[in-house]
Amino acid sequence: MTSVIRKTLRNSTLALVAALGFAATAQAQQASGNIMGDAVAGDTIVAHNEAIGFRRELTVDKDGRYNMRRLPLGVYVVTVKHADGSQTAPPKQVRVQPGVTARVQ
Incomplete structure (x- = not known):
């Protein structure tokens, strides 16, 4: 193998490795956020983002807390329902932002 071919092959390999590294980094930076709050243990929390059709x-755990992680970004309507199906409070809007935990009040 001549040195020119060897050098071209090495440069092509380095470029490919760099491109794959950038692609992996971009994938790891997908934007998501979290929603957390308090409710009665056993309640069901529903978070719905109508704009993207995500639900x-x-x-709710035994301590009365909930945490929805890695939600796609956007505005969610959060509803709390008792086990008997009744709604406990008016739905609340929450904005999910990248890397942030939005607290439902």
């Missing part, structure tokens, strides 16, 4: 539900 998540969870049950």
Whole structure:
């Protein structure tokens, strides 16, 4: 192998490795945020982002706390429902921002 071909191959390999590294970094920086709050243990929390059609539900833990992690960014309507299906309070709007935990009051 001539030195010119070897040098070209080495430079191409380095460029490929650098490009793959940038792609992995960009993927790791996907934007998401969190929602947390307090409610009665056993309640169901529903967070719905109508703009993107995203919905998540969870049950409040025994300490009366909940934390929805890694939600896509945007405005969510958060609803609290008792186990019997009744709604406990008016729905609240929460804005999920990158790397931030929004507290539902």
